Amino acid sequence: MRILTWNINSVRLRIGLLERLVAEQSPDIVCLQETKVDDGQFPREAVAAMGLPNQAIHGQKSYNGVAILSRLPLEDVRLLPRAERLDCRHLAARVAGIDLHCLYIPSGGDVPDPAVNDKFAHKLAFLDDLIDWLPTVGAVDQPMLMCGDFNIAPMEHDVWSHKQLLDVVSHTPVEVDRLARVQATLDWVDVSRHFVPAQEKLYSWWSYRAKDWSAADRGRRLDHIWVTPPLAPRLTHHAILRDVRGWSQASDHVPVVVDLA
DNA sequence: ATGGTTGATGGTCAA
DSSP states (O other), rough: EEEEEEEEEEETTTTHHHHHHHHHOOSSSSEEOOSOOOOSSOOOOHHHHOOOOOOEEEOOOSSEEEEEEESSEEEEOOOSSSSSOOOOOEEEEEETTTEEEEEEEOOOOOOOTTTHHHHHHHHHHHHHHHHHHHHHHHOTTOEEEEEEOOOOOOOOBBBBBBTTTTTTTTTTHHHHHHHHHHHHTTTTTTHHHHHHHSSSOOEEEETSSSSSHHHHHHHEEEEEEEGGOOOOGGEEEEEEEEEGGGGGOOBBBBEEEEEEE
Protein backbone atom coordinates (compact mmCIF):
# COMPACT_ATOMS: atom_id res chain seq x y z
CA MET A 1 0.00 0.00 0.00
CA ARG A 2 1.41 3.37 -1.03
CA ILE A 3 0.66 6.51 0.95
CA LEU A 4 1.71 9.96 -0.27
CA THR A 5 1.59 13.27 1.59
CA TRP A 6 1.95 16.70 -0.01
CA ASN A 7 1.49 20.33 0.94
CA ILE A 8 -0.06 21.27 -2.40
CA ASN A 9 -0.41 25.03 -1.70
CA SER A 10 -3.83 25.36 -3.40
CA VAL A 11 -5.51 22.23 -4.76
CA ARG A 12 -7.41 24.23 -7.37
CA LEU A 13 -4.30 25.87 -8.83
CA ARG A 14 -2.33 22.61 -8.88
CA ILE A 15 -4.99 20.04 -9.77
CA GLY A 16 -3.03 19.30 -12.96
CA LEU A 17 0.17 18.65 -11.00
CA LEU A 18 -1.77 16.34 -8.66
CA GLU A 19 -3.06 14.41 -11.66
CA ARG A 20 0.49 13.96 -12.99
CA LEU A 21 1.74 12.95 -9.55
CA VAL A 22 -0.99 10.33 -9.09
CA ALA A 23 -0.39 8.96 -12.59
CA GLU A 24 3.36 8.65 -11.96
CA GLN A 25 3.26 7.35 -8.38
CA SER A 26 -0.01 5.36 -8.23
CA PRO A 27 -0.62 6.08 -4.54
CA ASP A 28 -3.46 4.27 -2.80
CA ILE A 29 -3.91 7.19 -0.42
CA VAL A 30 -3.05 10.87 -0.83
CA CYS A 31 -2.97 13.27 2.14
CA LEU A 32 -3.00 16.95 1.20
CA GLN A 33 -2.34 20.11 3.20
CA GLU A 34 -3.01 23.75 2.35
CA THR A 35 -5.84 22.91 -0.02
CA LYS A 36 -7.05 26.52 0.52
CA VAL A 37 -10.61 25.78 -0.52
CA ASP A 38 -14.05 25.43 1.05
CA ASP A 39 -15.46 21.89 1.05
CA GLY A 40 -18.13 22.92 -1.45
CA GLN A 41 -15.50 24.06 -3.95
CA PHE A 42 -13.15 21.07 -3.59
CA PRO A 43 -12.49 19.39 -6.97
CA ARG A 44 -13.99 16.08 -5.89
CA GLU A 45 -14.84 14.80 -9.36
CA ALA A 46 -11.41 15.52 -10.84
CA VAL A 47 -9.81 13.64 -7.94
CA ALA A 48 -12.25 10.74 -8.29
CA ALA A 49 -11.31 10.52 -11.97
CA MET A 50 -7.69 9.99 -10.88
CA GLY A 51 -8.81 6.79 -9.13
CA LEU A 52 -9.28 8.31 -5.67
CA PRO A 53 -13.06 8.31 -5.16
CA ASN A 54 -13.09 7.99 -1.36
CA GLN A 55 -12.53 11.46 0.02
CA ALA A 56 -12.49 13.07 3.43
CA ILE A 57 -12.06 16.83 3.20
CA HIS A 58 -11.83 19.58 5.79
CA GLY A 59 -11.13 22.92 4.19
CA GLN A 60 -11.64 26.64 4.43
CA LYS A 61 -11.42 29.63 2.14
CA SER A 62 -7.93 30.98 1.38
CA TYR A 63 -5.93 29.32 4.17
CA ASN A 64 -5.10 25.89 5.55
CA GLY A 65 -7.28 22.91 4.63
CA VAL A 66 -6.54 19.16 4.67
CA ALA A 67 -7.81 16.18 2.69
CA ILE A 68 -7.50 12.38 2.63
CA LEU A 69 -8.09 10.94 -0.86
CA SER A 70 -8.19 7.17 -1.26
CA ARG A 71 -8.76 4.24 -3.57
CA LEU A 72 -9.87 2.26 -0.53
CA PRO A 73 -12.93 3.05 1.59
CA LEU A 74 -12.47 5.48 4.47
CA GLU A 75 -14.12 4.71 7.78
CA ASP A 76 -14.58 6.60 11.03
CA VAL A 77 -13.60 10.03 9.69
CA ARG A 78 -12.75 12.35 12.59
CA LEU A 79 -11.39 15.79 13.45
CA LEU A 80 -9.16 16.74 16.33
CA PRO A 81 -11.45 17.95 19.13
CA ARG A 82 -10.42 21.58 18.85
CA ALA A 83 -13.71 22.97 17.62
CA GLU A 84 -13.01 26.27 19.34
CA ARG A 85 -10.34 26.94 16.75
CA LEU A 86 -11.59 27.31 13.23
CA ASP A 87 -8.46 26.51 11.25
CA CYS A 88 -8.64 23.27 9.27
CA ARG A 89 -5.44 21.46 10.16
CA HIS A 90 -6.33 17.90 11.04
CA LEU A 91 -8.31 15.00 9.64
CA ALA A 92 -8.29 11.32 10.59
CA ALA A 93 -9.79 8.19 9.06
CA ARG A 94 -9.37 4.44 9.32
CA VAL A 95 -8.28 2.78 6.10
CA ALA A 96 -7.19 -0.84 5.59
CA GLY A 97 -7.11 -1.30 9.36
CA ILE A 98 -4.76 1.64 9.90
CA ASP A 99 -5.64 4.79 11.79
CA LEU A 100 -4.46 7.56 9.47
CA HIS A 101 -3.94 11.19 10.55
CA CYS A 102 -3.36 14.04 8.10
CA LEU A 103 -1.82 17.04 9.82
CA TYR A 104 -0.96 20.66 9.04
CA ILE A 105 0.87 22.15 12.00
CA PRO A 106 0.85 25.98 12.11
CA SER A 107 3.87 27.61 10.47
CA GLY A 108 4.40 29.95 13.42
CA GLY A 109 5.22 33.33 11.87
CA ASP A 110 8.61 35.00 11.95
CA VAL A 111 9.54 35.65 15.59
CA PRO A 112 10.18 32.55 17.72
CA ASP A 113 8.75 34.06 20.91
CA PRO A 114 5.21 33.15 21.99
CA ALA A 115 5.02 36.29 24.17
CA VAL A 116 5.20 38.67 21.21
CA ASN A 117 4.10 36.47 18.30
CA ASP A 118 0.67 34.87 18.61
CA LYS A 119 1.33 32.66 15.57
CA PHE A 120 4.24 31.04 17.35
CA ALA A 121 2.10 30.71 20.49
CA HIS A 122 -0.54 29.00 18.34
CA LYS A 123 2.06 26.60 16.96
CA LEU A 124 3.20 25.59 20.46
CA ALA A 125 -0.41 25.30 21.68
CA PHE A 126 -1.24 23.06 18.73
CA LEU A 127 1.72 20.80 19.60
CA ASP A 128 0.59 20.73 23.23
CA ASP A 129 -2.88 19.69 22.09
CA LEU A 130 -1.35 16.79 20.15
CA ILE A 131 0.67 15.74 23.20
CA ASP A 132 -2.51 15.65 25.29
CA TRP A 133 -4.74 14.18 22.62
CA LEU A 134 -2.80 11.43 20.83
CA PRO A 135 -2.60 9.08 23.85
CA THR A 136 -6.39 9.31 24.19
CA VAL A 137 -7.10 8.15 20.62
CA GLY A 138 -4.33 5.61 20.07
CA ALA A 139 -1.81 3.29 21.64
CA VAL A 140 1.75 2.16 20.89
CA ASP A 141 0.55 -1.32 19.93
CA GLN A 142 -2.04 0.01 17.47
CA PRO A 143 -1.23 0.45 13.73
CA MET A 144 -1.29 4.20 13.12
CA LEU A 145 0.22 6.57 10.59
CA MET A 146 0.49 10.35 10.96
CA CYS A 147 1.73 12.49 8.11
CA GLY A 148 1.71 15.98 6.71
CA ASP A 149 3.36 19.37 6.88
CA PHE A 150 4.65 19.57 10.46
CA ASN A 151 6.43 22.89 9.75
CA ILE A 152 9.34 21.72 11.93
CA ALA A 153 12.72 20.39 10.77
CA PRO A 154 13.81 18.55 13.92
CA MET A 155 17.29 17.20 13.19
CA GLU A 156 20.61 18.88 12.44
CA HIS A 157 20.66 17.62 8.85
CA ASP A 158 17.00 18.39 8.24
CA VAL A 159 18.15 21.94 7.42
CA TRP A 160 20.85 23.33 5.15
CA SER A 161 22.63 25.04 8.06
CA HIS A 162 21.90 23.99 11.62
CA LYS A 163 23.80 26.96 13.11
CA GLN A 164 22.17 29.57 10.89
CA LEU A 165 18.66 28.25 11.51
CA LEU A 166 18.75 27.86 15.29
CA ASP A 167 16.82 31.14 15.65
CA VAL A 168 14.63 30.61 12.61
CA VAL A 169 11.09 29.38 13.16
CA SER A 170 10.91 25.73 12.05
CA HIS A 171 14.24 24.75 13.64
CA THR A 172 14.31 26.49 17.06
CA PRO A 173 15.02 24.30 20.11
CA VAL A 174 11.67 25.13 21.76
CA GLU A 175 9.56 23.78 18.89
CA VAL A 176 11.96 20.89 18.19
CA ASP A 177 11.68 19.86 21.85
CA ARG A 178 7.91 20.14 21.69
CA LEU A 179 7.79 17.95 18.57
CA ALA A 180 9.99 15.39 20.33
CA ARG A 181 7.33 15.21 23.05
CA VAL A 182 4.68 14.62 20.38
CA GLN A 183 6.85 11.85 18.93
CA ALA A 184 7.24 10.27 22.39
CA THR A 185 3.45 9.97 22.90
CA LEU A 186 3.15 6.75 20.90
CA ASP A 187 6.82 5.95 20.14
CA TRP A 188 6.33 7.27 16.61
CA VAL A 189 8.88 6.09 14.02
CA ASP A 190 10.16 8.82 11.67
CA VAL A 191 9.83 7.02 8.32
CA SER A 192 12.21 9.24 6.33
CA ARG A 193 14.97 8.75 8.90
CA HIS A 194 14.16 5.04 9.10
CA PHE A 195 15.42 4.88 5.51
CA VAL A 196 17.92 7.77 5.32
CA PRO A 197 20.82 8.06 7.84
CA ALA A 198 20.70 11.04 10.23
CA GLN A 199 24.03 12.34 8.88
CA GLU A 200 22.60 12.78 5.39
CA LYS A 201 20.98 16.09 4.38
CA LEU A 202 17.30 15.60 3.62
CA TYR A 203 14.78 18.29 2.65
CA SER A 204 11.15 18.45 1.55
CA TRP A 205 10.76 22.23 1.20
CA TRP A 206 12.64 24.99 -0.61
CA SER A 207 11.66 28.67 -0.41
CA TYR A 208 10.15 30.44 -3.39
CA ARG A 209 12.51 33.32 -2.67
CA ALA A 210 15.70 31.75 -3.99
CA LYS A 211 16.94 32.68 -7.45
CA ASP A 212 17.78 29.03 -8.10
CA TRP A 213 16.29 26.75 -5.42
CA SER A 214 18.20 23.67 -6.59
CA ALA A 215 21.62 25.31 -6.93
CA ALA A 216 21.34 27.09 -3.57
CA ASP A 217 19.71 23.98 -2.05
CA ARG A 218 18.81 25.78 1.16
CA GLY A 219 16.08 23.34 2.04
CA ARG A 220 14.35 22.12 5.16
CA ARG A 221 12.62 18.81 5.99
CA LEU A 222 9.22 20.08 7.11
CA ASP A 223 7.06 17.24 5.78
CA HIS A 224 6.95 13.97 7.65
CA ILE A 225 5.45 10.50 7.79
CA TRP A 226 5.39 8.81 11.18
CA VAL A 227 4.16 5.31 12.05
CA THR A 228 3.58 3.52 15.33
CA PRO A 229 5.85 0.52 16.14
CA PRO A 230 3.53 -2.22 14.75
CA LEU A 231 3.92 -0.73 11.25
CA ALA A 232 7.72 -0.38 11.35
CA PRO A 233 8.40 -3.97 10.16
CA ARG A 234 6.05 -3.36 7.23
CA LEU A 235 7.95 -0.36 5.79
CA THR A 236 9.30 -1.36 2.37
CA HIS A 237 10.03 1.87 0.47
CA HIS A 238 10.27 5.61 1.01
CA ALA A 239 10.94 8.62 -1.20
CA ILE A 240 10.98 12.40 -1.02
CA LEU A 241 10.10 13.51 -4.54
CA ARG A 242 12.60 16.35 -4.97
CA ASP A 243 12.04 16.53 -8.74
CA VAL A 244 8.49 17.76 -8.17
CA ARG A 245 9.95 21.06 -6.87
CA GLY A 246 11.22 21.64 -10.41
CA TRP A 247 7.85 21.15 -12.10
CA SER A 248 6.27 24.17 -13.70
CA GLN A 249 4.31 26.25 -11.15
CA ALA A 250 5.47 23.96 -8.32
CA SER A 251 4.45 24.03 -4.68
CA ASP A 252 7.28 25.03 -2.34
CA HIS A 253 6.84 21.61 -0.68
CA VAL A 254 7.41 18.25 -2.38
CA PRO A 255 5.55 14.97 -1.75
CA VAL A 256 6.78 12.30 0.64
CA VAL A 257 5.91 8.68 -0.16
CA VAL A 258 5.90 5.46 1.84
CA ASP A 259 5.07 1.87 0.91
CA LEU A 260 3.72 -0.57 3.51
CA ALA A 261 3.67 -4.31 2.98
C1' DA B 1 20.53 43.62 8.35
C1' DT B 2 17.62 43.17 4.53
C1' DG B 3 14.90 41.43 0.90
C1' DG B 4 13.79 38.02 -1.75
C1' DT B 5 8.45 34.89 -4.07
C1' DT B 6 3.96 32.88 -4.17
C1' DG B 7 -1.39 32.25 -3.45
C1' DA B 8 -6.01 34.00 -2.51
C1' DT B 9 -7.85 37.97 -2.62
C1' DG B 10 -9.32 42.51 -4.01
C1' DG B 11 -6.29 45.75 0.47
C1' DT B 12 -3.34 42.84 2.58
C1' DC B 13 -2.34 38.58 5.03
C1' DA B 14 -0.06 34.13 5.36
C1' DA B 15 3.55 31.26 4.23
